[in-house]
Amino acid sequence: MLKNYLAAGIEFSRLVRLARRNSISFRPRYLLRFLFLLQSSFWSVFFSRIEKKRFGAKIAATPIPQNPVFIIGHWRTGTTLLHQLLNLDPNLAAPTLFQVAEPDCFICSYRYYIPVFKALLSENRPMDNVRIGMNEPQEDEYAIFRMTDHSPIEHLVFPKNSKYFLLDDLAFLPEQISQRKEWEEKLCSFFQKLSFFHGKTIVSKNPFNSLRIKELAALFPGARFIHIVRHPDEVVPSTLHMWKIVMSENTLNQKGAVPSMSEVTEGLGKMLETIKKDSCIIPEKNYHELKFEALETDPVGEIQKIYARFNIPFNEVLKQNISSYMGKLKGYKKNKFQLDSEEKELIRKTLKQHMEIFNYC
Numbered sequence: 001m002l003k004n005y006l007a008a009g010i011e012f013s014r015l016v017r018l019a020r021r022n023s024i025s026f027r028p029r030y031l032l033r034f035l036f037l038l039q040s041s042f043w044s045v046f047f048s049r050i051e052k053k054r055f056g057a058k059i060a061a062t063p064i065p066q067n068p069v070f071i072i073g074h075w076r077t078g079t080t081l082l083h084q085l086l087n088l089d090p091n092l093a094a095p096t097l098f099q100v101a102e103p104d105c106f107i108c109s110y111r112y113y114i115p116v117f118k119a120l121l122s123e124n125r126p127m128d129n130v131r132i133g134m135n136e137p138q139e140d141e142y143a144i145f146r147m148t149d150h151s152p153i154e155h156l157v158f159p160k161n162s163k164y165f166l167l168d169d170l171a172f173l174p175e176q177i178s179q180r181k182e183w184e185e186k187l188c189s190f191f192q193k194l195s196f197f198h199g200k201t202i203v204s205k206n207p208f209n210s211l212r213i214k215e216l217a218a219l220f221p222g223a224r225f226i227h228i229v230r231h232p233d234e235v236v237p238s239t240l241h242m243w244k245i246v247m248s249e250n251t252l253n254q255k256g257a258v259p260s261m262s263e264v265t266e267g268l269g270k271m272l273e274t275i276k277k278d279s280c281i282i283p284e285k286n287y288h289e290l291k292f293e294a295l296e297t298d299p300v301g302e303i304q305k306i307y308a309r310f311n312i313p314f315n316e317v318l319k320q321n322i323s324s325y326m327g328k329l330k331g332y333k334k335n336k337f338q339l340d341s342e343e344k345e346l347i348r349k350t351l352k353q354h355m356e357i358f359n360y361c
Contacts, residue, residue, distance in 0.1 A: 004037055004250055006153055006156060007037055007146070007250070008036070009101045009103075009146055010037065010145070011104060011146070014147075015038065015149075021289050022154070022253070023158070023253050025252065029253075030252050030253060034252055044104060047102070047104075049334040050108050055107055059193050059196045062195055063195070064195075066220055066221055067222030068201065068220055068224075070203065070206070071086075071205040072206070072210040072213070072227050073207065073228040074210065075207050075257065076234070076235045076239050077228050077235055077292055078228050079207065079228055081295065081296070082129060083311050085322055086306075088318060089321075090318075091201060093198035093202060094202075094204070095137070095140050095194055095204070097134055097137075099194070100141075100143040102146075109314060121133070137205065139205055139207070140205075141153060141204045141206045141208050142206075143190050147190065148183055150179050150183060151208070152166075156256075158251075158252060159247075159256025166267035166271075167266060167270070173349075177325070191204075210227075210275050213274075213278035224277065224310050225282055225286060225287050226287075226289075226290070227275055227279065228289075228290055228291070228292055229291055232347045232354075238335060240259065262346060262350075265351065268351065269350055269354065273336055276354075286310070288306050290306070295338060300319055348361075
């Protein structure tokens, strides 16, 4: 897979702002990565100007969607599978990998990037062998990072120290009023553009949004939220594995370090606690919770429960689409991680309350 995929495609001015307020290590691999980001930034500027001229007025005239579906939950809990399954609904549309990689110009530049992505993109994600492609559903946090240069992703690309970034006192919405306003405007404009392009209800998957429930509910009054959980014994080691790969392929300096199991477990607890607290403001009819284990065992049944909660018609076409998709995954082998007794005890001690809530004890 393409290195620097977290930041590739960000426009020149935003890349410069990021570089100015962060440090880059003067070693060949880091400098080469930055040079790659630099050349890609020029192409993004070029195509975005064309797109704005051709489609700017039409996109601006498109109503901002008021009822997107937000999939929340910690990394490695099955958010990707749920995103893929919901994307099988002809009435829903998830942002694709290409759309989040080139959010400023994905309409007019797509055909020009096809050969580039074919040459640089592998068939599967490096951390779990899940299929990846230009048109596969992807997290919209990557788009917001490129459109604003304000995102926790910055702490992955430009680590400031060896501490696990999720445990810092991060303002996942920037504290400065102007920056927060920019975040709100860019998120709305991205969803507006997706709505113009697809003409369907947007389904978003973004673990960082687990920490923004209140802000998202205010921005999108009719938003629906789906929280998916998974046994921590699976989530914690899988997350460790993910961060190790993501950091090795994207960082631009030597200040960061792969988080410890204790840090990842604490971060999972922090996210679960935030979701528990903030989800109370969401009307019951707009909030649904499910387990990955149940989704994996009975995908059709679990999706039907979601649709019933949100009062969305569930038809035979979607049922067949889900069954067909899951049939193609029968040969897929998940990563296997072994925890020793001390590691299991650490997880249980740290997450006891949450494990009891979800019957994972």
